[in-house]
């Protein structure tokens with residue numbers, strides 16, 4: 483457990499709540515080690531009540547007394563928030579931003595100073611503590627800062643550390659990834675329904691097949707290619723199914739989807755410069 487620090491959350495929406503909840507469930511912190519603020523007072527009040535954390539009077543109070551400060555507002559709110567708290571920011575504090583597509587240089591530009599920053603890209607699965615999170619440290623973040631950020635996000639899933647230049651790719655792969663997986667599961671369900679199963683029956687089979695396959699990869703430690711070869715008998719049903727998927731270009735479609743989403747993330751990031 484992290485005993486010394488007071489963690490400050492600016493924004494307690496979906497992601498802010500997921501992090502607060504995950505850190506408490508993992509017993510990484512006590513409720514009295516979290517101070518939070520959100521302009522949506524109703525939302526803030528309910529988070530304070532549910533998790534018994536401390537309520538800040540405004541963002542400035544958080545930036546003055548917390549370290550680290552975790553920014554969980556929408557990208558379009560980032561400029562206003564940083565400008566509001568910039569007078570209290572200096573390199574003695576670690577600032578963690580989860581705002582998608584907001585580069586570290588933009589945060590320093592809003593603050594008009596150099597800061598100790600870490601940019602993080604989680605995905606929606608942090609809400610069930612199975613998130614895939616990439617961590618990109620800024621120039622002034624030290625090894626302890628990276629360790630701390632890893633510990634926070636490992637309360638809600640798994641993490642990797644990357645250079646910031648890979649963040650658009652992370653967005654294209656794991657940020658948008660859950661939607662790709664949902665689409666594949668939907669297609670499996672539709673196939674079951676086409677064959678005469680009820681939607682509920684097909685959902686159970688499709689979701690459990692996805693879950694079981696993932697569990698197999700994790701528990702066996704084997705590469706997906708090896709596992710796929712193991713379940714593909716010569717001349718069997720799976721070989722025919724796989725042939726149809728390759729013929730339809732599934733592999734290419736998925737790679738193209740990740741590349742296109744990455745490109746879109748780049749374009750949206752470019753707009754931040756204007």
Ligand SMILES: NC(=O)c1ccc[n+]([C@@H]2O[C@H](COP(=O)([O-])OP(=O)(O)OC[C@H]3O[C@@H](n4cnc5c(N)ncnc54)[C@H](OP(=O)(O)O)[C@@H]3O)[C@@H](O)[C@H]2O)c1
Pocket residue numbers: 492493494495496497498519520521522525541554555556557559562563580581582583603604605606657
């Ligand atoms: N959701 C995802 O899957 C995902 C994945 C990766 C990264 N992210 C990033 O995570 C961040 C948060 O996303 P979210 O889905 O949690 O958004 P959200 O649910 O809208 O939460 C943001 C919260 O911040 C509040 N807020 C707005 N301006 C504020 C201010 N000036 N001071 C304090 N609070 C303020 C909002 O209040 P109002 O609603 O009243 O504006 C809202 O309650 C975003 O930057 C997003 O890019 C999200």
